[in-house]
Amino acid sequence: DAGVIQSPRHEVTEMGQEVTLRCKPISGHNSLFWYRQTMMRGLELLIYFNNNVPIDDSGMPEDRFSAKMPNASFSTLKIQPSEPRDSAVYFCASSPSGQFQPQHFGDGTRLSIL
Amino acid sequence: GQQVMQIPQYQHVQEGEDFTTYCNSSTTLSNIQWYKQRPGGHPVFLIQLVKSGEVKKQKRLTFQFGEAKKNSSLHITATQTTDVGTYFCAVSYNFNKFYFGSGTKLNVKP
Numbered sequence: 001d002a003g004v005i006q007s008p009r010h011e012v013t014e015m016g017q018e019v020t021l022r023c024k025p026i027s028g029h030n031s032l033f034w035y036r037q038t039m040m041r042g043l044e045l046l047i048y049f050n051n052n053v054p055i056d057d058s059g060m061p062e063d064r065f066s067a068k069m070p071n072a073s074f075s076t077l078k079i080q081p082s083e084p085r086d087s088a089v090y091f092c093a094s095s096p097s098g099q100f101q102p103q104h105f106g107d108g109t110r111l112s113i114l
Numbered sequence: 115g116q117q118v119m120q121i122p123q124y125q126h127v128q129e130g131e132d133f134t135t136y137c138n139s140s141t142t143l144s145n146i147q148w149y150k151q152r153p154g155g156h157p158v159f160l161i162q163l164v165k166s167g168e169v170k171k172q173k174r175l176t177f178q179f180g181e182a183k184k185n186s187s188l189h190i191t192a193t194q195t196t197d198v199g200t201y202f203c204a205v206s207y208n209f210n211k212f213y214f215g216s217g218t219k220l221n222v223k224p
Binding site (some may be wrong): 043103 | 145147155156157158159162164202204209210211212213214215216217
């Protein structure tokens with residue numbers, strides 16, 4: 001079975017540009033999570049969806065960040081405009097519905113904002 | 115807000131030595147998960163603990179959940195070079211949202 005698929009794997013862009021990260025969760029998983037990982041702040045939950053509905057976006061840093069899940073098999077995380085401090089590895093994870101489910105992580109997108 | 119503290123931050127051991135990482139919360143947890151992330155990789159789920167005082171084993175790995183459900187530990191017996199990576203606890207207070215600890219980076223010298 002395919003795992004969580006993220007694209008692109010690497011992105012290098014100049015500050016001010018719009019960045020769109022994509023995620024395809026595991027088929028049948030009802031929950032989807034976006035995380036950001038940096039050396040300074042560790043692994044931070046940005047937002048999570050349940051059945052395509054955003055449940056908690058309290059971790060989204062600011063209005064420059066937005067996330068959507070138009071259907072059960074696709075989600076995007078958008079940064080506009082991007083800033084150098086947004087440089088990080090962004091992970092998408094999915095899990096089946098229910099209380100005691102493990103999260104399955106994608107390989108991540110390594111984002112560098114110059 | 116809720117905070118989870120994970121210690122130590124780093125651990126360097128000789129192959130064959132034991133290793134333990136601890137995860138502590140000031141608030142009672144609903145459940146806790148443990149993940150391992152290899153260098154350059156993504157977090158991979160290891161185990162979940164739900165019950166007070168629960169102990170689970172996976173080969174050389176032993177996971178414990180404290181009686182008060184505020185702390186947990188992961189112990190590796192006789193480390194191997196394949197154990198290298200960062201071990202994270204992920205805690206939940208309401209069975210939904212998880213907060214990841216800062217991780218313990220394990221280095222094993224052959």
